[in-house]
Amino acid sequence: MNIRDARARVAALGLLLLINVACPMVVRAEGPVGLRLLWGRLPVVPVYLEGQGPFDFLLDTGTNSTIVTPEVAARLGLRPADRVTLVTVAGERDVPRARLRRVSVGASAAENVEALVSGLELIRRLDPRVCGILGQNYLGRFNYTLDYGARTVEFEGAGDAAPPAGERVAFDVEEGKLVVAAFSESHVRALRLVLDAAATSLVIFGDVRGSLGPADSKGGAGRVLTEAGSLEAGLARLRSLRVGGTRLRDVPVALISDAAGRGERAEDGLLPTSLFRAVYFNHDGGYVIFNPEQRGRA
Numbered sequence: 638m639n640i641r642d643a644r645a646r647v648a649a650l651g652l653l654l655l656i657n658v659a660c661p662m663v664v665r666a667e668g669p670v671g672l673r674l675l676w677g678r679l680p681v682v683p684v685y686l687e688g689q690g691p692f693d694f695l696l697d698t699g700t701n702s703t704i705v706t707p708e709v710a711a712r713l714g715l716r717p718a719d720r721v722t723l724v725t726v727a728g729e730r731d732v733p734r735a736r737l738r739r740v741s742v743g744a745s746a747a748e749n750v751e752a753l754v755s756g757l758e759l760i761r762r763l764d765p766r767v768c769g770i771l772g773q774n775y776l777g778r779f780n781y782t783l784d785y786g787a788r789t790v791e792f793e794g795a796g797d798a799a800p801p802a803g804e805r806v807a808f809d810v811e812e813g814k815l816v817v818a819a820f821s822e823s824h825v826r827a828l829r830l831v832l833d834a835a836a837t838s839l840v841i842f843g844d845v846r847g848s849l850g851p852a853d854s855k856g857g858a859g860r861v862l863t864e865a866g867s868l869e870a871g872l873a874r875l876r877s878l879r880v881g882g883t884r885l886r887d888v889p890v891a892l893i894s895d896a897a898g899r900g901e902r903a904e905d906g907l908l909p910t911s912l913f914r915a916v917y918f919n920h921d922g923g924y925v926i927f928n929p930e931q932r933g934r935a
Contacts, residue, residue: 669789670743672696675763678837678911680783682790684771685741687713693766696783696790698918699833699907700772701813703740704753706761709768710735717754730755740775745792747778770835773813777920782929783834784915801917801929806881808832808925811903815918817925819908820879830880830908832916832925839878839890841906883927885912 672682675695683691692709705715710733717733733754740750751774760767780793782801808815811831818827828841871892878885910916917926 668743669784669787669791672788672790674785674788674911675760675767676837678909679760679763680785680790680834681764681767682742682771684769685739686737686769687739689713692768693764694769694771695760695767695835696776697770697772697833697835698776698783698910699814699831699835700770702751702753702774703737703772704755704757704770705737706757706768707754710752710754713737715752715754721753723753723755740771742771742775742790743792745779745781747775750775773815776918777810777813780917780919780921782915782917783910785911786914800919800922801926801931803917803926803929804882805919805922805924805926807923810923814904815925816904817880817908821875822877823875828905829903830906831904832910833907834910836907836909837911839875839888839906839908839912840893841890842893843905880908880927883913888912 670682672680675681680696681693682696684694685691686705686709689712692705694703705713710717715735715737717735719734720731721734723730723732735752735754737750737752739746739748741747757767757770760770780800782789782791784791806817808817809829810816815832816829817832819830820827830839871894873890873892875888875890876886878888913927915927915929917929919925
């Protein structure tokens with residue numbers, strides 16, 4: 638999801654909401670934090686806000702801001718300063734914006750974190766215990782490993798932890814989101830895909846229905862559900878998708894030919910992080926490692 642200033646909806650694209658404020662306090666500490674997986678794919682972590690909690694939050698690398706429900710905002714006494722536009726592939730919604738003095742996951746913490754207030758009706762239908770989304774304006778301040786196999790997220794210590802072994806795949810940062818290059822036999826150019834921990838399927842935007850090769854099965858239709866609406870999507874399977882040296886085979890894909898705001902998007906789609914056993918994110922170095930070797934193993 639993108640976040641835009643509601644007062645600048647018709648302004649230039651450069652007037653997108655800034656994610657980090659000047660000189661935020663960040664505490665980095667080692668130690669795995671247990672998570673649970675909704676549908677076996679969506680990571681939910683315990684989060685403390687203003688010293689209260691834990692609250693169940695969906696960890697979402699594809700959202701550039703943190704979100705809390707109105708109930709949590711009321712409990713914390715948050716006072717919205719203004720309103721912004723929450724933008725998804727299926728629509729837009731104006732929501733209040735406030736700030737959290739302190740957010741922590743395990744022993745890792747950051748101060749002065751932007752928080753939007755939204756009902757999160759879709760995710761709460763899946764699990765009413767979820768009352769927020771932990772976005773890139775928090776996650777982007779840390780290096781960490783999201784491990785689906787171990788069901789943990791582990792944040793690095795302050796400069797003393799060596800990255801795990803594995804191929805380093807560079808990412809670009811677009812509006813706070815992490816974009817990597819992926820290659821499919823069905824496309825003549827690289828696809829720019831957002832690493833998205835809240836996506837349950839590979840998603841490709843644009844008029845791509847006619848670009849699938851004969852080896853890729855097509856057929857069927859579905860709906861893409863988001864916080865700001867839903868839209869129809871074609872369904873297919875890609876025979877092969879390569880990201881760095883990692884090759885994924887027989888990948889289900891949702892084809893969205895008329896994504897909301899497509900003309901404003903720098904990306905071609907969404908790449909679920911749940912397609913990998915684990916993903917190591919290094920925001921200091923601007924790279925990720927897919928399926929990294931476990932620390933301490935040769």
